[in-house]
Amino acid sequence: MKLNSKTVRWSARIFFLIAAILLLMAGPIPVWILKIFQPSESFIREFIMLPAWMAKIVPSLSPLSFLSSLETHQGSRLIVLWILPPAILATAAVFKGRIFCRWICPLGTVYSASCTKNFKKHFLKKKLSGYLFWGIIFSSAIGFPLFIFLDPLSTFSRVNLAFSGSLTLAAVIPGIIFPAFLIAGLIQPMSWCSHFCPLGHMFDLMHKTNVKYTDRFRNERREVVTAFLLSIPLALFIRKNPLVKDEDYPVLPPGAGNKDTFSSLCTRCYACVNVCPTKILTVGFPDNADVGRWFQPEMNAYRGTCQESCNNCTQVCPVGAIRKLPFEEKHSTQIGIAGVIKSKCIAWDQGEYCMVCSEFCPYVAIDSDPSESGLARPSVNPEICRGCGICQNACPVRKNGAAIVVGGIREQKRI
Amino acid sequence: MKNCMKSDTAISRRTFIKGGIAAGILVSISPSGIFAAENQAPEIWVIHGEDKVKLMKKCLEIINTDGGFGKGRKSLALKINAGWDRTPEEGANTHPVLVDEFLKGCRDVGIREIVLPENSCHPANKTFVKSGIFDVAKKNDARMIDLGSDRKSFVKVVLDKGVSLKEVEFSNYFMESDIVVNMPVAKHHGGAGLTIAMKNWMGAVRDRGFWHKNSLHQCIADIATFIKPNWTIIDATRTMYDSGPQGPAKELKIQNILIVSKDQVAADAYAAKTLFPEKLYERAKYIKIAGEMGLGIVDVEKMNVKKIEV
Numbered sequence: 001m002k003l004n005s006k007t008v009r010w011s012a013r014i015f016f017l018i019a020a021i022l023l024l025m026a027g028p029i030p031v032w033i034l035k036i037f038q039p040s041e042s043f044i045r046e047f048i049m050l051p052a053w054m055a056k057i058v059p060s061l062s063p064l065s066f067l068s069s070l071e072t073h074q075g076s077r078l079i080v081l082w083i084l085p086p087a088i089l090a091t092a093a094v095f096k097g098r099i100f101c102r103w104i105c106p107l108g109t110v111y112s113a114s115c116t117k118n119f120k121k122h123f124l125k126k127k128l129s130g131y132l133f134w135g136i137i138f139s140s141a142i143g144f145p146l147f148i149f150l151d152p153l154s155t156f157s158r159v160n161l162a163f164s165g166s167l168t169l170a171a172v173i174p175g176i177i178f179p180a181f182l183i184a185g186l187i188q189p190m191s192w193c194s195h196f197c198p199l200g201h202m203f204d205l206m207h208k209t210n211v212k213y214t215d216r217f218r219n220e221r222r223e224v225v226t227a228f229l230l231s232i233p234l235a236l237f238i239r240k241n242p243l244v245k246d247e248d249y250p251v252l253p254p255g256a257g258n259k260d261t262f263s264s265l266c267t268r269c270y271a272c273v274n275v276c277p278t279k280i281l282t283v284g285f286p287d288n289a290d291v292g293r294w295f296q297p298e299m300n301a302y303r304g305t306c307q308e309s310c311n312n313c314t315q316v317c318p319v320g321a322i323r324k325l326p327f328e329e330k331h332s333t334q335i336g337i338a339g340v341i342k343s344k345c346i347a348w349d350q351g352e353y354c355m356v357c358s359e360f361c362p363y364v365a366i367d368s369d370p371s372e373s374g375l376a377r378p379s380v381n382p383e384i385c386r387g388c389g390i391c392q393n394a395c396p397v398r399k400n401g402a403a404i405v406v407g408g409i410r411e412q413k414r415i
Numbered sequence: 416m417k418n419c420m421k422s423d424t425a426i427s428r429r430t431f432i433k434g435g436i437a438a439g440i441l442v443s444i445s446p447s448g449i450f451a452a453e454n455q456a457p458e459i460w461v462i463h464g465e466d467k468v469k470l471m472k473k474c475l476e477i478i479n480t481d482g483g484f485g486k487g488r489k490s491l492a493l494k495i496n497a498g499w500d501r502t503p504e505e506g507a508n509t510h511p512v513l514v515d516e517f518l519k520g521c522r523d524v525g526i527r528e529i530v531l532p533e534n535s536c537h538p539a540n541k542t543f544v545k546s547g548i549f550d551v552a553k554k555n556d557a558r559m560i561d562l563g564s565d566r567k568s569f570v571k572v573v574l575d576k577g578v579s580l581k582e583v584e585f586s587n588y589f590m591e592s593d594i595v596v597n598m599p600v601a602k603h604h605g606g607a608g609l610t611i612a613m614k615n616w617m618g619a620v621r622d623r624g625f626w627h628k629n630s631l632h633q634c635i636a637d638i639a640t641f642i643k644p645n646w647t648i649i650d651a652t653r654t655m656y657d658s659g660p661q662g663p664a665k666e667l668k669i670q671n672i673l674i675v676s677k678d679q680v681a682a683d684a685y686a687a688k689t690l691f692p693e694k695l696y697e698r699a700k701y702i703k704i705a706g707e708m709g710l711g712i713v714d715v716e717k718m719n720v721k722k723i724e725v
Contacts (some may be wrong), residue, residue: 028540042530042560045549046540239645278538290544307541308500346628354627358534359605359660360502394536 009102011108020106024160026054027275027312032165040298052275053315055157056082058106059225059269060318062153062198063090064136069265070318071140082318090206101193101200107152107178107194115185121186129194129201130220134227136198139235144264144292146235147176148275152192152199154269154318161283164274168406171283217354239264243289249408251299251336251387254279255314255323258411262294265321267352272322273297273312279303280389281313299335301389306335308362310386332415336387336406337366338380344403346396347377354378357391366391378404384415455553456719457681457712462673464674464725467652470673471516473725474648477675483524484645488593490528491521493557494644496600496615497546499661503544506653507661509600511547513650513673517598518555527559532568532588534618536661539563562586562619569621572641576708579629580637584621589642597644597679601651603659607631608698610660611686612647612679613639613705635701639710647682649674651690680711681718688715 027048034044046076063086092099094168101108101220121201139146148154158180161171162217181192187195193200217224228343239260249259253272256262280303284293297313299306311330315323342348347355351371359379365384370378387406395402422569452715458481462473478484484491495514501507521529530553534608535542539561552559562568569584575660577583589595599615606627607614616638624636651672670690676682684706687696696702706713 016600042558042565043539043543043549217590232687282708284486307538309541352628353606353631355606356624356627361660390537398624 012103013076016104017106017109019154020058022050023054023384024157024274025059025163026050026057027052027316028277028329030163030165033163046277054273054310056316056318057085057151059151059157059267059271061085061089061153062199062318063087063093063211064133064146064202065151065154065267065319067202068136068140068145068148068267069321071266072143072145073136073261073320093203093206094208097209098200098203100203101197105152107156111181111185111190111192112180113287115189115354118189119187120186120189124188124191124195125385127195129197130223132196133201133205134220134224135200135231138228139231142202142232142235142239143237143408144239144265145233146238149268149295150177150196150198151267151269151410152197156270157269157274161275166270166273166276166279166282167286170295171270171273172287173286174270174283211267234359239290241290241292247291248288249410250284251301251389251408252412253297253299253313253322254311254330254333254335254412255317255325256321256335256412259325260407263290263296265319266296267319267321267337268295269318271316271318275312275316276304277312278307280304280306287363299406301386301392302402305384305390305393306388314370326390329414334386334409334415335412336389336408337379337385338384338387338389338391338404338406339403340378340380341401341403344397344399344401345373345378346403349403351375354396356394356396360390360394362388362390386415399403416452417697429516437598446582456717457676457678459678459681459685459718459720460675461685461720461722462675462725463671463722464602465671466725467510467512468516469647469725470652470671471513471520473723474515474673474675475520478520478646479524481677482558482595484521484526490592491526491528491530492592492595493517493529493531493587493597494547494595494597494615494619495531495533496598496618497531497542497548497559498536498618500545501663502545503547504653504657505662506602506664506667507601507659508546508649509548509598510652511551513547513648513652514598515551515555517596517648518536518551522555526594527553528592530560530588530592531557532562532586532619534562534586534620534623535616546556550635560588566621574637574641576640576707577637579633580626580651583638583641586619589619595642595644596648598648598650600654601649601674601690602655602700603657603664603691603695605659606634607701609691611649611683611699612683613701615719616642632699632701632704636704636708636710639705640708643658644679645677647674647676647679649682649686651686654690656692656695678711680705680713684711684713685715685718685720 028049066086089100141209155177161167161175184191280299282300284296284298315324345354365381366378369379389406391404392402395404397403460477462470464470495509497508500505503510545650549559568587570587599612601611604610611637649672653669656666660663674686684702687699
């Protein structure tokens with residue numbers, strides 16, 4: 001009988017794991033996977049198994065990231081429908097504790113399957129999950145959730161970076177949490193789930209047992225106080241970082257609004273990066289003082305272009321950091337403005353006819369500013385430019401970057 | 416550079432011979448073996464009619480009565496224009512109905528292998544599908560090739576007669592095929608004034624940027640010294656008069672015309688002169704340059720034009 005219940009549980013876990021993996025593959029299937037099935041094809045048509053929005057299902061299950069985003073932005077961007085799955089999980093936790101961890105969590109399944117044989121060395125003495133959980137709760141309240149990227153479902157979604165063709169140098173670092181604890185689990189079993197997972201801690205805390213909630217809170221006072229004292233100043237510092245220049249804006253995915261909202265809300269689950277068909281959306285490299293921006297999804301027009309007829313990334317955000325934009329609204333949303341670098345431009349600098357940027361621009365945003373001899377030279381109309389990056393991508397100048405580059409704007413707006 | 420070397424060493428025997436042609440060694444058996452002598456009055460067929468199927472049927476009839484594609488030729492490379500993420504009606508790409516009918520006609524005369532290589536401007540997964548050409552190619556069992564992701568297929572060729580463009584990495588598919596047909600769409604072009612036949616070869620090279628940096632018009636004329644398609648079929652069923660090459664155009668003129676010729680330079684000149692406003696013809700300087708270089712006759716008066724109504 002005992003064996004039987006174990007089989008049932010493992011069947012369920014594997015079922016949910018496969019479902020989670022399939023959901024991660026929502027949106028356009030990576031070309032290298034399609035190539036396995038049609039090796040002789042020279043052109044592989046975009047294939048969508050599951051609609052792109054399904055990529056948000058796994059990361060949006062988490063009651064923790066839901067709670068955190070609710071705190072951060074008072075839920076103004078959350079759609080009512082998406083309250084349901086985390087609410088169900090939270091209710092289940094009240095009665096059954098970590099039932100989600102034991103039956104559903106894809107990360108938990110992988111970790112417990114991988115550590116059946118281990119060294120049983122307890123090198124981690126202290127549980128950090130409580131500190132992390134309270135850190136998230138307090139820092140969210142002041143508008144900058146600090147450790148929300150440690151949400152296990154975001155971590156799991158992030159793994160897909162390696163398979164969706166989005167793996168860049170910057171993406172390796174946030175992506176490393178999953179394999180790191182896979183190895184840690186071989187030494188000390190389930191080290192992530194028992195010692196780090198803030199979501200697991202939340203479930204434990206909610207579980208209705210003989211111990212009263214007030215007593216439980218008292219037992220945790222060390223975690224609560226430490227998290228309070230550390231996370232609030234840290235979150236405040238990152239949010240109002242004096243080292244950050246005010247005019248330094250990244251190009252964000254359409255629907256992100258402005259840098260402040262986006263940087264704080266984003267849980268770094270990278271669902272948007274994974275569903276981007278051209279891979280213009282990539283993981284931002286931590287090369288500036290703006291810590292809040294580190295590893296957030298940003299547009300890099302050298303990698304691709306933001307297509308006119310695509311709104312994939314706006315459909316998948318589990319926490320509403322990217323607002324859902326219908327096609328029409330996406331088409332008319334300005335996410336950045338291109339600027340011609342005259343000292344590099346073939347027309348401005350060398351007096352040669354070029355205008356490739358104007359040729360490629362789908363919005364007719366590049367005007368001709370003729371020289372005295374009548375040579376057409378590009379100039380961007382900032383009223384029309386959407387910041388899609390196709391000009392930067394197509395510019396024939398490549399020495400230390402293109403001669404036309406998209407720059408970020410303070411606030412995305414509709415044109 | 417490394418890539419060039421790699422593709423050079425990986426050249427097959429056949430490519431080697433044709434690469435030689437490119438360098439002007441074996442001109443007599445070039446893919447344009449049945450190409451009319453350049454000095455004669457070039458023949459231009461201008462087919463007018465509303466039904467695109469009928470237009471292409473007539474075009475195939477002309478090709479087949481005029482020597483066809485040559486005897487024993489089994490493979491064909493068709494250069495269409497599928498560069499832009501636009502619908503067929505917008506006139507940025509070759510019309511799929513024409514492509515469909517052409518491919519059917521090729522199958523009827525026994526051509527076994529047909530490839531449609533294209534280095535598109537917008538991402539191929541959008542343009543190939545939205546242009547409608549991928550579907551008709553698939554229907555006719557022809558292979559559409561995204562040159563953008565098939566970098567290995569480019570071969571470095573030397574253009575002896577080139578002025579600006581002395582070396583170019585050109586798609587091997589055109590050199591490996593027995594027959595080469597160019598089926599561009601005629602339209603306004605922001606950069607080159609007009610884009611018709613010769614300009615369409617920019618979608619068969621690897622580095623377009625070089626052309627823009629080194630006098631575009633001269634480069635377009637230079638490429639015509641190397642690649643000489645057996646037939647050029649210009650889709651002028653609808654022509655953009657502005658906002659080219661991708662549109663959407665403010666003025667999209669419905670002309671219902673198909674221009675067929677063995678001489679791409681003459682076809683370009685005829686289409687530019689007769690289908691577009693004088694101002695745009697003047698801007699397409701590469702036509703005059705090609706004429707001056709002796710690549711073909713660009714004076715419409717000297718052409719043997721046959722107008723056909725279907």
